[in-house]
Amino acid sequence: MNSATSHLPSSTSHKLPDWLDPAPWLNRTFSASDIECALGAESPDEETLAALLSPAAADFLEPMAARAQALTRRHFGRTVQLYVPLYLSSWCSGGCAYCGFASDRNTDRHALAFDAVSKELDAIKSMGFEEVLLLTGERSSKADLDYLRECVGLAARRFHNVAIEVFPMAEEEYRSLAEAGCTGVTIYQETYHPETYDRMHRWGPKKDFFQRLEAPERALSGGLRFAGIGALLGLADPRYDMLALYRHARHLQKTHWQSGLTISFPRIRNEAGGFIAPHPVDEKLLAQILFAFRICLPDVPLVLSTRESAAFRDGMAGLGCNKMSIASKTTVGGYGDEGSEEGQFDVSDDRGLDEFCAMLRSKKLEPVFKNWDEVYR
Numbered sequence: 001m002n003s004a005t006s007h008l009p010s011s012t013s014h015k016l017p018d019w020l021d022p023a024p025w026l027n028r029t030f031s032a033s034d035i036e037c038a039l040g041a042e043s044p045d046e047e048t049l050a051a052l053l054s055p056a057a058a059d060f061l062e063p064m065a066a067r068a069q070a071l072t073r074r075h076f077g078r079t080v081q082l083y084v085p086l087y088l089s090s091w092c093s094g095g096c097a098y099c100g101f102a103s104d105r106n107t108d109r110h111a112l113a114f115d116a117v118s119k120e121l122d123a124i125k126s127m128g129f130e131e132v133l134l135l136t137g138e139r140s141s142k143a144d145l146d147y148l149r150e151c152v153g154l155a156a157r158r159f160h161n162v163a164i165e166v167f168p169m170a171e172e173e174y175r176s177l178a179e180a181g182c183t184g185v186t187i188y189q190e191t192y193h194p195e196t197y198d199r200m201h202r203w204g205p206k207k208d209f210f211q212r213l214e215a216p217e218r219a220l221s222g223g224l225r226f227a228g229i230g231a232l233l234g235l236a237d238p239r240y241d242m243l244a245l246y247r248h249a250r251h252l253q254k255t256h257w258q259s260g261l262t263i264s265f266p267r268i269r270n271e272a273g274g275f276i277a278p279h280p281v282d283e284k285l286l287a288q289i290l291f292a293f294r295i296c297l298p299d300v301p302l303v304l305s306t307r308e309s310a311a312f313r314d315g316m317a318g319l320g321c322n323k324m325s326i327a328s329k330t331t332v333g334g335y336g337d338e339g340s341e342e343g344q345f346d347v348s349d350d351r352g353l354d355e356f357c358a359m360l361r362s363k364k365l366e367p368v369f370k371n372w373d374e375v376y377r
């Protein structure tokens, strides 16, 4: 254990806890009549999800889309909530095989100074956003807890929702960020398959599977209002990862029922190191996954980022997903004056905010920038 993680619980076990292990479903074969039953289920459960994720359900995309759209309308109306990411730092000691910021990548490293952070936040605010997601790599001397707390404070003076997608922390560290104005955390497990996780995370603090797995619970116990979870599609068998993701979501709903939860479906994108996804997920399967989750977790916001193409996102808006990023940069900075050239990965949907909102309105969907205020607490 290195000094950056010495205050966090750690484990070297490769065995999934029973509450997370999706193995019971993996050898089950589903027929067309099983899919019809799943689509008609009054209270969709884990068996419903396993059926809707199965190869047999690929022939039922249209009825799945119709049910997903009806549930999205019932729980979220015609709204699509918008947010934007701001990369604060590309310094990272991590060795994630799929990431352009990994420490063996020959890339220029930057961390925004506080005055540059303020300028970036002002630029984002002037675009109309009310929710910002602040990102860093692993904890480093350039971007540690003190740096992050200062950046959260700068953002909280301007935005109603300030979420972070950074390094896992201890509960008391999350609490100090909540006190600075942080409202949520996004932390993807990347893959729930322990052996694949071990192979993909070659070195660095992120190598500890369980320290990362338990981070959303520590964040919610530390006072953050919502947690965003997900798996990076393409690293392992997508059905395995999606079933485990569902179990993780249900676990958080039980243990932190008073907190908010969002689920994202990032797919591996091109990055400077040329990583090739060992289990590629095409758009058809991604759509099936989104519909299956909407049907089985009807009131959980489902997120789709600009990793996906404009055409796919246009099709999914309001159908399965109801929260989207737009106008995103994956470089450090880039909204105001400063910006580095190499990003963490390539963005696919590079439209501006106005163009994206016009598309939503043309589909009779309503872009939403703010859905919560401290005064409601």
Ligand code: SF4
Residues within 6 Å of the ligand: 092, 093, 094, 095, 096, 099, 100, 101, 102, 103, 136, 137, 138, 206
């Ligand atoms: S995914 Fe995060 S932790 Fe891993 S190398 Fe990239 S920035 Fe670092």
